[in-house]
Amino acid sequence: MILPKILNVGVYRHAQKSSQTVQAVHLGLSIRGLVRNCIYYPDGTFCSSFDAGKDEQTPKLSISTPGFSSSFEYDSTRENWVIILVFPALVFHPEDRRIYWHYNGKELPIPRKIPLTEVECSSFRQTFSTLQHLHQSALPQNVLEAELMVLQILQRFLHSPDDTGDRVELFRRKLADDIQWKHSISEHCRLLGVNRDQLRRDFTERYKISPGEYRIQMRLRKILSLLAYSDLSLKEIAFETGMKNQSHLSSFVRERCGKSPSQLKRGR
Template identity: 30%
Template sequence: MQLEIVHPGRYTAPETFVQTTLFVHVGLCLGGLDYMNIAPPGGGEQLKLTGAAAPFLTMIPPGARVDFRFGRKRENWVIQCRMPELIPVAGACRQQLEQDGSLLCFPYMRRIKAGHALPLRERFALVVSLWQSGTPANRIAAEWMTVGICGEMFAEEEPPDREGTTPAARLRLAIDADRGFRKTLAELSREAGASAGFLRKCFRRAYQLEPAEYRARRRLGRIMELIDRNELSLKEIAEEVGMRHVTHLHAFVRERCGVTPGELQKQRGRSS
């Protein structure tokens, strides 16, 4: 699937707006929505959403008319991108994606479980931070991560391991629960009920990702969340994510994003 990011962002200001989309909008709505009405390109049946639908994902094609109002508790993320294989269905809030000679058909919106909202939020935050770093490698990584987010729209049901019924899922849930990153992977593996070596193999097979890399991405997502809140110093953020020294935070963020935490704060319109 070809995908080229034009602009990703997070939006929190109250707003009433009507727009015609110029690009594909891959979005995550977490709260603050009063209403959102989406009409397909050329007109037809409308998709009408209220705050009761949140949290939900959207993938809206170019040329759609979007009429929305968000209140003061707004939080939504939008990745604007080009996807040449995306084909809107005339007169309906559905679209098709051409892939290997087949057409996948899916709606503009998909509800997600509340427990899955935070991991998705962190994935959107990571896309934004990688893209804003400006380095070619990080921008490619952001686009690949967006492809993965789009994959959530195609799934017809929750993956069977999401409730922790497999060894890999139990380890993933243990990592997710360690919000302060105080435990080692060996300790988390014991909580998941198996050896670290065995769980590593299961995790790689299930998610095509090393457990350590998954944990690092979660940690980066948490760092981005804390920077975005603008409530803590960099030293306090380091402590919140299990780092003993702020120098560890600087090294971690620079390695992952190509910029320092202070530069990320400035990119998000704040001073360090």
């Protein structure tokens, strides 16, 4: 197994208002003092936000992979720890905006953040502090021990469910998974127990595309992939992508690509 390479371990205790884009993996422990923050995915779209005036602050572990950016503000009570890593096994997938741990040919989804109990927070604070001392010693044995401890922290992410508290992102995933369009947008909203109009507005604001157009783009991407890389017949492709029939598939593709599915399939 390739171990994570630690570039730095630090704790921040001063008031600060700033913004940053991370260039390496950041493994964080946020304990207190956060006033506000706004985090963006590597493609620049909104990820999450926090406002101390509206949201409850709880200790948490978090992971950001290269390209994530944020604007933030901390007050003088601040305590947040950060381990900066080189660890190619952690990869952000832009197609579903999730972080995956690549291991033995498998892609394991992990949450971007994990809320902690006070007991867990105390334990992880000690772990981060020990890591800092081990890393600063620069002795090979201590560096190896520190890298193994990082894996123990990352193991906590494997044992946590993916963050589905974000209804907008969960809605997007439901649409992406429903490639056969078994449910309408209204039905997906009802199944999530969320107001349809509000969810549509939030979705469009975050991803800069309407839910309806997003579904169309995902369907088109799937069709083009099947035409290019599969041996399925046009009838089978129509079924796989939730089309009524082959004629429906043909009109859909011709409208958006200017060519028929048969022409695209022959041209691959």
